[in-house]
Amino acid sequence: MSNSINVYVFSSKSITNIWAGYGASTWAVALGSEATNKGKITKSQKMPVGSFGILYCEPWKAFTVPFVTCSTPDQNRTEGEIWAENWMLPFKFRALGNPRKKFLGSDVLSLPGAAAKQITNYSNYLTVQGNFAFQPSTVDARDWETLVTRLV
Numbered sequence: 001m002s003n004s005i006n007v008y009v010f011s012s013k014s015i016t017n018i019w020a021g022y023g024a025s026t027w028a029v030a031l032g033s034e035a036t037n038k039g040k041i042t043k044s045q046k047m048p049v050g051s052f053g054i055l056y057c058e059p060w061k062a063f064t065v066p067f068v069t070c071s072t073p074d075q076n077r078t079e080g081e082i083w084a085e086n087w088m089l090p091f092k093f094r095a096l097g098n099p100r101k102k103f104l105g106s107d108v109l110s111l112p113g114a115a116a117k118q119i120t121n122y123s124n125y126l127t128v129q130g131n132f133a134f135q136p137s138t139v140d141a142r143d144w145e146t147l148v149t150r151l152v
Contacts, residue, residue: 004113005144006136008053009063011128018055018099020082022065025094027055028079028087029133036131037088043134044073044089051136052144053093054151056128062102063126066148067093073134089134097151111147113140 010027012018021027029040049072055065073089080086108114108122119125126137 003141004138005052005141007126007139007144008047008051008069008134008136009056009126009128010053010133011056011058011130013058015057015060015099017083018057018064021055022095022099024082025070025092026079026082026090027053027067027093028073028082028090030130031078031086031088040089040133041075044075044091047073047091047134047136054126054147055099056105056126057099057102058128060102061105063105063108063147064097064099064102064151066096066144066151068096069093096148101151103147103150108143111140111143113143116140 031037047069049069051069053067053069054063056063069091071092073091077090078086078088079090105122108125109119114125125139
């Protein structure tokens with residue numbers, strides 16, 4: 001049996017937002033309702049520095065920009081200069097690739113770990129929904145290695 005690792009997936013409604021975050025080496029999440037924001041804050045406290053993450057572009061239905069976190073999410077700040085909207089819980093990251101490369105969500109199903117688990121919907125393996133921000137997906141280490149290799 002192979003090892004598994006936690007990967008934090010952050011979804012974006014546009015590649016433009018991904019390029020902006022990539023350029024600033026910063027990511028954050030959209031503001032929501034008071035209850036939703038409280039949940040995000042609670043979950044964000046569990047994401048340590050050095051965590052693996054990856055961005056997901058909704059229009060492409062693809063993953064891009066694997067990264068390593070370099071700071072914890074800042075609960076006391078909203079980021080209003082990087083994106084057109086204010087986003088909450090900004091954190092710094094070190095990109096391992098850039099947004100020019102993508103790995104289609106449907107291709108995740110053919111990764112060894114996903115295939116062994118007989119995953120039929122990639123978003124059940126690498127959770128891409130925004131309401132799961134700061135909730136890690138546990139993936140086979142071989143799958144993470146493949147993603148990083150293909151996206152760097």
